[in-house]
Amino acid sequence: MMTINxxxxxxxxxxxxxxxxxxxxxxxxxxxxxxxxxKQPDEDGFTDNIWAVAWLAQELARKCGLEPHRYTHNSCKALFGDVVALGRAVCPGAWDHFYNVGQEEARAILEGW
Known part of the structure; x- marks a missing residue:
């Protein structure tokens, strides 16, 4: 459902x-x-929780990169900020790193690889 304010x-x-x-x-x-x-690290030193946060951050960033106006409506802005802050709090460093990876993927897709 979409409406315009x-x-x-x-x-x-x-x-x-x-x-x-x-x-x-x-x-x-x-x-x-x-x-x-x-919380048991794998051979790369990452835990299941870090991988889960990484996937969520990367997916969110990719969606935002492919659709820049996504989540920008006033009703979404506060929750978006809360989600980013929570991701950063749950696995510090992992969220930001994989969010950046998702943004890079979106840029590559938009540029046609």
Whole structure:
């Protein structure tokens, strides 16, 4: 469902729901961190929790890069900021690194590889 408000920003209920689900996924990973679940490093030194956060960050960044106006409606801005802050808090460093990877992937796709 999409509507236009007075400032011509596109509102998407799907975007809002997607951010809410992402927040839920990050809270689940944060709980796993606190409980010691998924904290065994693999051969690369990454835990299951870090890989999960990495995937979420990369996917979010790719979507934002491919659709720059996504999540920019006023109803999404605060939740988007909360999701990014939570991702950074759950696995410091991993979120920012893999968010950048997702942005680079989006740029490559838009430039036609």
């Amino acid at each position: 007075q400032t011509n920003s596109t509102f998407s209920l799907d975007d809002l729901c997607e951010l809410a689900n992402l927040e839920g996924d990050l809270r689940e990973i944060a709980a796993h961190e606190k409980l010691g679940i998924g």
